[in-house]
Amino acid sequence: MNERLFGIHGAALTLRSERMGVIASNIANAATPGYKARDIDFNAALDARLANARGSIALGGSDAKLLFRSPTMPSLDGNTVELAREQVAFAENAVAYSATLSFVQGKVNTITRALKGE
Amino acid sequence: MPERTPMTLFSMTTRAMSAQMVRMNTATSNLANAGSVSSTEDGAYRPIRAVFSVELDRASGLAGVTVGSLVRADTAPTKRYDPSHPLADKDGNVFEAPVDETAEMVEIMESARQYQNMVQALQTAKQLMLETLRSQ
Numbered sequence: 001m002n003e004r005l006f007g008i009h010g011a012a013l014t015l016r017s018e019r020m021g022v023i024a025s026n027i028a029n030a031a032t033p034g035y036k037a038r039d040i041d042f043n044a045a046l047d048a049r050l051a052n053a054r055g056s057i058a059l060g061g062s063d064a065k066l067l068f069r070s071p072t073m074p075s076l077d078g079n080t081v082e083l084a085r086e087q088v089a090f091a092e093n094a095v096a097y098s099a100t101l102s103f104v105q106g107k108v109n110t111i112t113r114a115l116k117g118e
Numbered sequence: 119m120p121e122r123t124p125m126t127l128f129s130m131t132t133r134a135m136s137a138q139m140v141r142m143n144t145a146t147s148n149l150a151n152a153g154s155v156s157s158t159e160d161g162a163y164r165p166i167r168a169v170f171s172v173e174l175d176r177a178s179g180l181a182g183v184t185v186g187s188l189v190r191a192d193t194a195p196t197k198r199y200d201p202s203h204p205l206a207d208k209d210g211n212v213f214e215a216p217v218d219e220t221a222e223m224v225e226i227m228e229s230a231r232q233y234q235n236m237v238q239a240l241q242t243a244k245q246l247m248l249e250t251l252r253s254q
Contacts, residue, residue: 013250018179020127020243020246021127021130021178021179021180022179022180023239024127024130024131024180024236024239024240024243025130025179025180025181025182026181027232027235027236027239028130028131028133028134028181028182028183028236029134029170029172029181029183030232030235031141031170031183031228031232032170032171032172032183033169033170033171034172035172035181038181064179066179083235087235090239090242091242094242094243094246097246098246098249101246101249101250101253104253105253108253
């Protein structure tokens with residue numbers, strides 16, 4: 001139902017929200033020794049989620065695979081967070097979230113107007 | 119760990135900011151004790167460092183940060199010959215705390231910048247959440 005109403009955007013919005021958490025974790029752990037920066041491959045995760053929804057398998061929790069980021073220059077304490085990259089990724093993800101959200105809002109508005117018969 | 123509620127973006131940021139606060143407190147303690155002297159080598163102040171550790175929440179995929187341990191640096195105190203000092207030992211030496219003020223200042227600045235980063239990230243996330251809630 002969710003997928004028929006919102007198309008790709010419903011799944012994309014939850015994924016964007018998940019990715020925001022992952023990148024925020026990276027920013028939080030910028031000074032933790034041995035921490036490996038992680039990220040979600042958005043395209044692959046979205047494809048997997050849509051395929052899952054089509055096969056009508058009940059989604060349980062997060063199915064997005066977390067991948068480790070390969071550092072440009074690994075630091076001495078084993079931490080692979082590069083703050084600049086994380087911040088850019090966070091900003092990009094926030095903008096994409098906003099865009100997806102406006103698509104969802106547009107869909108809701110369309111349905112509402114159709115229901116009201118305006 | 120007594121808290122068993124799932125980690126949210128808010129609780130994660132709170133913990134990260136507390137960890138940065140501990141780190142800043144250790145650096146300021148070190149600065150405050152710079153120049154303190156002792157009559158024995160063992161009694162001299164050694165700088166403290168906060169060591170962070172990851173706190174992974176498997177349910178949500180978020181990784182918070184806590185202060186795993188506080189370690190004392192094992193740098194030797196500086197021995198200074200000052201026989202007129204009231205704390206001087208029988209050879210006329212006092213032992214000064216081996217605090218590197220510049221390094222501590224850099225530590226404080228880095229900690230403050232990371233605190234700011236967390237606040238900024240939380241603000242963006244919060245704004246997006248509010249937009250999602252208010253959409254009708």
